[in-house]
Amino acid sequence: MSNIPETGRNSRITIRLVILQVLVFSLLLTLGGRLWYLQIRNGQEYDAQANHNQIQQVVTPAVRGSILDDRGVPLADNETRLVVSASRTDLLEQADDGKAVLTRLAAVLGMQPQDVMDKVRLCDAKTPRPCWNGSPYQPIPITDSATTQQALQIMERREDFPGITAEPTAVRAYPGPDKANAAQVLGYLSPVTDQEVAASEKTGNPLQRSDQIGRSGLESVYDSQLRGKAGVTSYQVDNLGRVIGKAGDTPAVPGDNLVTSIDAKVQAVTEKELNAAMKAARKTYDTVTHENYKADSGSAVVMDNHTGQIIAMANEPTYDPNEWVGGISAKNYAALTDAKSNYPLLNRAIQGESAPGSTFKVVSTSAAVRAGYDIDGEYPCTQSFNIGGQVFNNFEGENYGDITLARALEVSCDTVFYGLSYDQWKKDGGINPKHPKDYFYTTAHEFGLGAKTGIDLPSEVSGRVPDRQWKQSYWDANKADWCATAKKHKNDTNPPLKIAIAIENCPDGYQLRPGDSVNYAIGQGDTLVTPVQMARIYAAIANGGTLYQPSVGKAVISADGKTVTPITPKVDAKLPDSQATLKYINQALAGVVTEGTAGWKFGGWPQNKIPLHAKTGTAEVSGKQTTSWFDTYTKDYTVVMTISQGGTGSGGSGEAVRRIYEAMYGIKKDTDQIDPSKGIMPKPVTALPKISDDGAVVARSAADFTRFADEFADTPGNGPGRTPAPELAALTPTRTEKLLYGRKYT
DSSP, X not given: OOXXXXXXXXXXXXXXXXXXXXXXXXXXXXXXXXXXXXXXXXXXXXXXXXXXXXXXXXXXXXOOOOEEOTTSOEEEEEEEEEEEEEOHHHHHTSTTTTHHHHHHHHHHHXXXXXXXXXXXXXXXXXXXXXXXXXXXXXXXXXXXXXXXXXHHHHHHTGGGSTTEEEEEEEEEEOOOGGGOOOHHHHOOEEEOOHHHHHHHTTSSSOOOTTOEEEOSHHHHHTHHHHHOBOEEEEEEEOTTOOEEEEEEEEOOBOOOEEEESOOHHHHHHXXXXXXXXXXXXXXXXXXXXXXXXXXXXXXXXXXXXXXXXXXXXXXXXXXXXXXXXXXXXXXXXXXXXXXXXXXXXXXXXXXXXXOOGGGXXXXXXXXXXXXXXXXXXXXXXXXXXXETTXXXXXXXXXXXXXXXXXXXXXXXXXXXXXXXXXXXXXXXTTTSOSSOOOHHHHHHHHTTTTSOOOOSSTTOOOOBOOOHHHHHHHHHHHHHHHHXXXXXXXXXXXXXXXXXXXXHHHHHTTSOOHHHHXXXXXXXXXXXXXXXXXXXXXXXXXXXXXXXXXXXXXXXXXXXXXXXXXXXOEEEEEOSSOHHHHHXXXXXXXXXXXXXXXXXXXXXXXXXXXOOEEEEEEEOOTTSOOEEEEEEEOSSEEEEEXXXXXXXXXXXXXXXHHHHHHHHHTBOTTSSOBOXXXXXXXXXXXXXXXXXTTSOEEOOOHHHHHHHHHHHTTSTTOOTTOOOOGGGGGGOOOHHHHHHHOOOOO
């Protein structure tokens, strides 16, 4: 008979039951602990999250502020368009990911289905344009140029177009007043990314996923002021997504308006003349390369000498900023970024670096005087200059004998500056300096070269002053490559130029050699400048020596017009010259126009009424045609133009610069007859546009600004509190002027 208890369990079964009970108890204990954690420990947190899930937010984008020219004419504005958008979230809920809907939509809009589908795909490193680089949860615009009939087709057949909307929307527009483009100055917008939204949450003005932000130009620099603040309406919804009430409403705050120093009319003329000069250069034969000049790019800057404010900034090649509105097409994006287009997105006025050629000689003249060379002395202008068997030629082999520094500037004699620079290099100790003064290099730094000007535009470059410090750092960075090349080609008898330079630089490329100094003195060699740097230098010579920080923004005005924040011109430094030296240079540059290298382009110019000063520059570039530089100024304005592979200074740019001045001052073409009433801008605009009672900025006429300038700009002691003459009552002085200038009006 077996030894089984009456319960029917043996010891093995009992142990198993105990283990099972322990497991069940453990699971119940774990579950209870988790319930306590969720309901008691973190109950409030999850309750808050549950409530949040019942709230849906609708974002109302803020109306972006306008960018205005100096008279109040919109350069960048907003216009209402019928925008057709697609909800990517709704499309992905469909069985075919919305392909059928997008195909039907393409047929209505007259687009290719693939083009529509490309617009709703998300951007990443492997996805070409077009694509959507904004938040995937925001409606994605398909087109901003839908017709009323197309919009009605979509909205009346909602069952055929789930996830598609068509509604009037304020979109950015660049109207191009007077055909002024200013694309590189204005910039463009594109949707905000999730990363930018996350980063902005740490600021006081976080971005919304519906926002568009500035990507370049003024749109970028002043984005926070222009963008405003989006409105957010919160709705309570049930578990089926139905609205059961409003939880809160924060209205949108429109962006501020930016008044700039750009004058649309001057901008248009500057762009037109730059383009005309480049076309003319392409029809001009280059006797060196035996082909026409390529004139592949160029830039022009018009600056107010008294403030450093930019009145015009033109670039070639350029583009239409409206191409970015509503999302740029793949074709247009490829064209803007293709090397064959020569990168029209670049603002060459602040990003284009090149050797300045002879326009640099004003710096060398200042350096020579500071180094102790007689300002009234005479120096040999020979056909060439020889240093240890290396010959440095004067431009076109000219020989003027012994001449003054002023005459050397007028006729742009290279050998005068070769001699001065070489002599100073020897005084500094030559190859083995002990305590070099380096006047020619330190003077360039004091003229602001080799550093950014601080202009209120993004991505400015600094240029380069190739002094001893730069030579050392450049050698340190390239020594290994140079020496490896030198070792590889040590037995070559006639190596190519690039290899020969590496062989020469390997052992002692850090040394400042005599050839470096003489080339540097005439703006050649490793020297690099930007057009805006040169404009600032010549404006400083014109105004008595003040280097202003260039600026484009003039004032920020709130949408209601009640708050005006002026952007005050900033003084950076003073030129290192005495007033006597500046006067000497000033007179010499006037001679460039009357009897120097620019004289052949300025016959009949009214020099006695509007004194013009200039310096030509023809910069040589290895492997390319010469770069044309023409730097000029009058009492009020500086105009600088440069054209890559455009020929000589006056030959490539002289006529175009003359036409700009003629338009501004009202000078009859190629004569000395002046009619200021026909001039675009005979005097700088100092006042701000008028603000109406509803806060709108109202453009003023040129006549108003001329009268205002006559009364205030040239009157001694015209500071705050000054009362204007009674005849100015017709100008209807505004709240803007009172806030900005503190003036009292009769």
